[in-house]
Amino acid sequence: MSSSESSAAGFVERVQNFVSENKQAILIGSAAAAIAVGGVVYYASSSSRPSTDLEKGDKKEKKKDNKSSKKKKKTVNDPDGPILEERKPKVEVEDEDDLSQYTAEFVTALPESERSRIAGIFKAKGNDAYKARDFATAAKLYSRAIEITTKAEPVFYSNRAACYMNMVPPQHELVVQDCDEAIKLDPNYVKALNRRAMACEHLERYSEALRDFTATTILEKFTNQASQVAVERVLKNMATKRAQEILAARGPKLPPPTFISAYFAAFRPKPHPTLFDNPTTGDRTLLQSFEAIDEHDYARAFSLVKEALEQDISWDMGKAEALNLRGTFKFLIADVEGAKEDLNESIKIAPSFTQSLVKIASVYMEQSDPDKAFECFEEAIKHNPDDPDIYYHRGQVLFIMNKFDEAAENYTKSTQLDDQFVFSHIQLAVAQYKAGNLANAMAQFRRTMKSFPQKSEPLNYYGELLLDQGHFQDAIEKFDKAYEIEKTKSPPNINVLPLVNKGLAMFQMDQNIGAAERCCNEALRVDTECEAAVATLAQLSLQQGRIDKAVEYFEKQASLSRTEPELINALNYQYATEAQIEFAKNYPQMAAQMSAMARAL
Numbered sequence: 001m002s003s004s005e006s007s008a009a010g011f012v013e014r015v016q017n018f019v020s021e022n023k024q025a026i027l028i029g030s031a032a033a034a035i036a037v038g039g040v041v042y043y044a045s046s047s048s049r050p051s052t053d054l055e056k057g058d059k060k061e062k063k064k065d066n067k068s069s070k071k072k073k074k075t076v077n078d079p080d081g082p083i084l085e086e087r088k089p090k091v092e093v094e095d096e097d098d099l100s101q102y103t104a105e106f107v108t109a110l111p112e113s114e115r116s117r118i119a120g121i122f123k124a125k126g127n128d129a130y131k132a133r134d135f136a137t138a139a140k141l142y143s144r145a146i147e148i149t150t151k152a153e154p155v156f157y158s159n160r161a162a163c164y165m166n167m168v169p170p171q172h173e174l175v176v177q178d179c180d181e182a183i184k185l186d187p188n189y190v191k192a193l194n195r196r197a198m199a200c201e202h203l204e205r206y207s208e209a210l211r212d213f214t215a216t217t218i219l220e221k222f223t224n225q226a227s228q229v230a231v232e233r234v235l236k237n238m239a240t241k242r243a244q245e246i247l248a249a250r251g252p253k254l255p256p257p258t259f260i261s262a263y264f265a266a267f268r269p270k271p272h273p274t275l276f277d278n279p280t281t282g283d284r285t286l287l288q289s290f291e292a293i294d295e296h297d298y299a300r301a302f303s304l305v306k307e308a309l310e311q312d313i314s315w316d317m318g319k320a321e322a323l324n325l326r327g328t329f330k331f332l333i334a335d336v337e338g339a340k341e342d343l344n345e346s347i348k349i350a351p352s353f354t355q356s357l358v359k360i361a362s363v364y365m366e367q368s369d370p371d372k373a374f375e376c377f378e379e380a381i382k383h384n385p386d387d388p389d390i391y392y393h394r395g396q397v398l399f400i401m402n403k404f405d406e407a408a409e410n411y412t413k414s415t416q417l418d419d420q421f422v423f424s425h426i427q428l429a430v431a432q433y434k435a436g437n438l439a440n441a442m443a444q445f446r447r448t449m450k451s452f453p454q455k456s457e458p459l460n461y462y463g464e465l466l467l468d469q470g471h472f473q474d475a476i477e478k479f480d481k482a483y484e485i486e487k488t489k490s491p492p493n494i495n496v497l498p499l500v501n502k503g504l505a506m507f508q509m510d511q512n513i514g515a516a517e518r519c520c521n522e523a524l525r526v527d528t529e530c531e532a533a534v535a536t537l538a539q540l541s542l543q544q545g546r547i548d549k550a551v552e553y554f555e556k557q558a559s560l561s562r563t564e565p566e567l568i569n570a571l572n573y574q575y576a577t578e579a580q581i582e583f584a585k586n587y588p589q590m591a592a593q594m595s596a597m598a599r600a601l
Contacts, residue, residue: 123159235576253562276314
């Protein structure tokens, strides 16, 4: 990973993880408040899970139950039965034999007040059956309560839904139907919303489950940890399933040219292979693939190297180079296993080809196997202890693992072997900064900027550190200088990240959303696939309550995602935002309250 590549990744992470760092940040509806670089509703983690139980007693009785529940919380899994729910004072229940007199013909002739009283008797009997875990009988009794009165209470449907939920096997479709009826009668009925959400989740109707869990979370004003963790769970399942569908339909896709350029820039340049006399067709095709890389025509380079390997490359090192290059492109399209296969074959042909060893270390890191990655670095050092790229990339792995002091040692070693590679200098400064050595980091940056006056990267990174310290104006100055250097290049070589960083700095400095958006839109004009610009515009849209626009940007971010984790992350934001849009439409009266909650954070 190069410095410019990691800078882009780090930027997007900073934008999107703001919510994770500010766990109760709420932005919803047209009156959403501006909170730093906020995002969608954040749902805190919890190991608790929504209960299917019924509440016992009226409002006064609930307070008493809350005290006793501290000693022992009853659930449907308790041997002594569940907690039941009643919204009216408890009805005096008559003997069981007396229920037989309430035939349909008998009840139809009664006034509505009497029918309601009798319905209450059936509900109370249903509660008794539910406590005895006789869910089938309880469901029948609740059904009779519903049939008897023309003004059925929402609790009748909700309690019957609880019966269906606890049957073996659970009747999730019936749960949804009953909760639909309960919510029609009382849209704010949190327990019915929660039950319907759980049933929809079991049915893998994730968007509906997310809708209801989001509603319960907001209606309860984020006091119920179980609802919040349920939202996280459903979002993950929903996004993972959709990401897999998208990737299967989309097939392999190269990332944007700027991303690929950054990846290749992470390795010190070396001369192209020299062809022998009377080169074969495969030899010439291989050379053309390297020339296409020089021209930043990466799709053509990938196609050519595949052709070269299908043809007749005449010498072993040429085959190793070709396998290395094809493996690199496979890694970039997230074909991790294919990349590993090609790179291993390259090493088998040329065991001392350290670049293949270094690249396969990256593959192992992608698979969360740092031990294997370090084995590759050690093997590369055995063959060529003076290759500076080995130490640079080992430093990158250590940096990812937050081992900043060890990373700095490796960057220093890389620089000692070759001091003309700017990224080793930059990453050394960043590692020092992360390790808390502020003075050393700033001094290192000043030396790097002086040594590489025509490079934008030192200026951009230095600006990021200044921004992190709250030195906004100085950071903006560095971003401007970095982008001036980038503008001397020709597309698609222009790195627009300094421009996006400038927009972020202007927003953080004085909440200048307009200036920030102009910077990001200019970045997208130059580089239509700049994920950092898209992510920032999505967040800025949320700041202004332009939720529909934010969803559009999240959708674009998903389309730019290279790997499954990146796509899942983008879809998480998209789906969470869409759920908030639906909540605002279903509960417009809550918009003002949500805005007030946001401002209070």
